[in-house]
Amino acid sequence: MRVEQNVNELEAMRQHEIMERLKVRLDKKKQELGRPLTYCSVCFGCQMNAKDSEKLEGILEKIGYERTESEEADFLIMNTCTVRENANLRVYGRLGQLKKYKKKNPDMMIALCGCMMQESLVVEKIKQSYRHVDIIFGTHNVFKLAELIENKLDNDGMIIDIWEGTTEIVEDLPSDRKYDFKCGVNIMYGCNNFCTYCIVPYVRGRERSRKPEDIIKEIKSLVADGVSEVMLLGQNVNSYGKNLEEPISFATLLQQVEQIEGLKRIRFMTSHPKDLSDELIEVMANSTKICKHLHLPMQSGSTKVLNDMNRRYTKEDYLKLVEKIKTAIPDISLTTDIIVGFPTETEEDFMDTIDVVKKVRFDSAFTFIYSKRTGTPAATMEFVASEEEIKDRFNRLLEEVQEIAKETCSKDEGKIMEVLVEGLDEQDESLLTGRLSNNILVHFPGEASLIGMYQNVKLKESKGFYYIGEMV
Ligand code: 5AD
Ligand code: SF4
Numbered sequence: 001m002r003v004e005q006n007v008n009e010l011e012a013m014r015q016h017e018i019m020e021r022l023k024v025r026l027d028k029k030k031q032e033l034g035r036p037l038t039y040c041s042v043c044f045g046c047q048m049n050a051k052d053s054e055k056l057e058g059i060l061e062k063i064g065y066e067r068t069e070s071e072e073a074d075f076l077i078m079n080t081c082t083v084r085e086n087a088n089l090r091v092y093g094r095l096g097q098l099k100k101y102k103k104k105n106p107d108m109m110i111a112l113c114g115c116m117m118q119e120s121l122v123v124e125k126i127k128q129s130y131r132h133v134d135i136i137f138g139t140h141n142v143f144k145l146a147e148l149i150e151n152k153l154d155n156d157g158m159i160i161d162i163w164e165g166t167t168e169i170v171e172d173l174p175s176d177r178k179y180d181f182k183c184g185v186n187i188m189y190g191c192n193n194f195c196t197y198c199i200v201p202y203v204r205g206r207e208r209s210r211k212p213e214d215i216i217k218e219i220k221s222l223v224a225d226g227v228s229e230v231m232l233l234g235q236n237v238n239s240y241g242k243n244l245e246e247p248i249s250f251a252t253l254l255q256q257v258e259q260i261e262g263l264k265r266i267r268f269m270t271s272h273p274k275d276l277s278d279e280l281i282e283v284m285a286n287s288t289k290i291c292k293h294l295h296l297p298m299q300s301g302s303t304k305v306l307n308d309m310n311r312r313y314t315k316e317d318y319l320k321l322v323e324k325i326k327t328a329i330p331d332i333s334l335t336t337d338i339i340v341g342f343p344t345e346t347e348e349d350f351m352d353t354i355d356v357v358k359k360v361r362f363d364s365a366f367t368f369i370y371s372k373r374t375g376t377p378a379a380t381m382e383f384v385a386s387e388e389e390i391k392d393r394f395n396r397l398l399e400e401v402q403e404i405a406k407e408t409c410s411k412d413e414g415k416i417m418e419v420l421v422e423g424l425d426e427q428d429e430s431l432l433t434g435r436l437s438n439n440i441l442v443h444f445p446g447e448a449s450l451i452g453m454y455q456n457v458k459l460k461e462s463k464g465f466y467y468i469g470e471m472v
Pocket of ligand 1: 197198199368
C-alpha cells in the first residue's frame with residue numbers, strides 16, 4: 001500500500017513541475033500578445049464531473065490562464081457526460097459552434113474530457129468530424145491536464161490520452177473551488193453495480209475508495225480554509241471502504257468526519273438502497289452535523305423492472321427501507337431518481353412506480369426517460385411500450401411528483417430554521433439565497449456580507465420548491 005501511495009505522490013510532484021514550466025512558457029506568450037490568456041470551462045453532468053472541473057480549473061489557473069464565461073477563450077475545456085443520449089448531442093452541438101471561434105483565434109485550444117470520451121466510438125467520431133479539437137482525455141487522468149497541454153504545444157495534431165481504467169489516485173493538485181464555504185470531497189471513484197441501463201461503470205471504472213485518513217486530512221485543510229459544509233461524493237457511498245486494505249464502513253467514516261472541529265454540515269451523495277445500512281441510519285439520526293437529506297434513487301417501483309435493471313432490491317424492500325429511515329429520522333427530506341420507459345416496463349409496472357411515489361411522498365424526484373446506452377445489457381432488450389406510451393407515462397409521473405413535492409416541501413411553513421447563505425438570488429439581487437439542512441432553498445432580504453454565514457430565517461411562504469423568508 002505504501003508503494004502505491006509513493007507512486008501517487010511522485011506523479012503529483014511531476015505534474016507540479018510541468019505546471020511550473022508551462023507557467024513560464026505561457027507568461028512569455030502573454031507578453032508577446034500584450035494581454036492575458038483566458039480559459040472557459042464548461043461542465044455537463046453530475047457532482048463528480050463538477051468536482052473534476054474544479055480540479056481542471058485549478059490547474060489552468062495555476063499555469064496562468066484567467067477565467068472567462070465566454071466560449072471565445074484562448075483555452076476551452078468541456079467536461080462531458082454520457083449518462084443519457086441527449087447529453088452527448090449537446091456536446092456535438094457546442095463543438096460545431098466552436099469552430100468559428102477557432103478560425104478567428106487559431107491559437108485557441110479546445111480540450112474535451114469526461115465520461116463521453118471513455119467511449120471509443122465517440123473519440124472516432126471526433127477524430128473524423130471535429131478536427132478542430134486539440135486535446136482529448138478521459139475520466140481517469142484529469143490530473144494530467146498540464147502535461148497534455150505541454151504535449152500539444154510541442155506537437156502537431158490531436159493529443160488523445162484515454163485510460164481504460166486505473167488503480168491510482170493522484171491527489172494534492174490545485175483546485176479552483178466554486179464556493180469559499182462549501183466543497184465536494186471525493187471519497188471514492190467508480191462503480192461496481194452494473195445496473196443494466198447505466199454506462200457509468202464502463203466509463204468511470206471499478207470502485208476505488210480513498211483512505212479515511214486522506215479524506216479527513218483534506219476536510220481539515222478545507223475547514224482551515226473557511227469551508228463549513230462538505231459533500232462527500234461517490235457513485236455509491238454506501239459501499240465506501242469495503243475494498244480498502246483495512247476495511248471501514250461509510251457510517252464509521254461519517255462519524256470520523258463529524259469529529260472535525262469547525263465543520264458544521266455534512267452531506268453525501270449518492271446512496272444505493274441495497275447498501276444502506278442500519279448503522280448509517282443510526283449515525284444519521286444521532287448526528288448534529290449530517291444534513292437531514294437523503295438522495296435515494298429508486299429508479300422504478302416495479303420489482304420485475306428492478307430485477308431487470310439489476311438493482312438488487314424489490315418494491316417492498318424499498319418501501320420498508322424508507323419506513324425505517326422515516327421512523328428513525330422523522331424530519332428527513334427524501335429525494336430520488338426515477339427512470340420511465342425501461343424496455344421491459346409495462347403499464348402495470350409503471351403503476352407500481354406511481355404507487356411508491358404516492359407512498360413515499362418524495363421532497364423532489366429527478367425523472368428521466370430511459371435512454372439506450374450502447375454496450376450496456378439493457379441496450380439489447382426489446383421495448384414492450386411505444387414511444388408515445390412512454391412519453392405519456394413520463395408526463396403523468398412528472399405531474400404526480402410535482403404535486404406531492406409542492407405539499408411535502410411546504411411542511412415547514414411558519415417555522416424558524418437555519419440556512420447557510422449561499423449567495424445573491426439570481427432573479428432579484430436584493431434577496432439572498434440560503435439552503436436549509438434538508439436541501440431546500442430560502443430567498444430572503446439581506447446583505448451580501450452574510451454570504452457563507454449561518455442565519456436563522458422565518459419561512460414565511462412556501463412557493464412549492466422554495467420558501468420566501470425573513471431573517472430573525
Ligand atoms: N437512461 C435514463 N436515465 C439514466 N440514468 C442513468 N442511466 C440512465 C439511462 N440510460 C439516471 C438514473 C441515475 C441518474 C444519475 O441518471 O436515474 O440515478
Ligand atoms: Fe449507474 Fe447503478 Fe452505478 Fe448508479 S449504482 S452509477 S445507476 S451502475
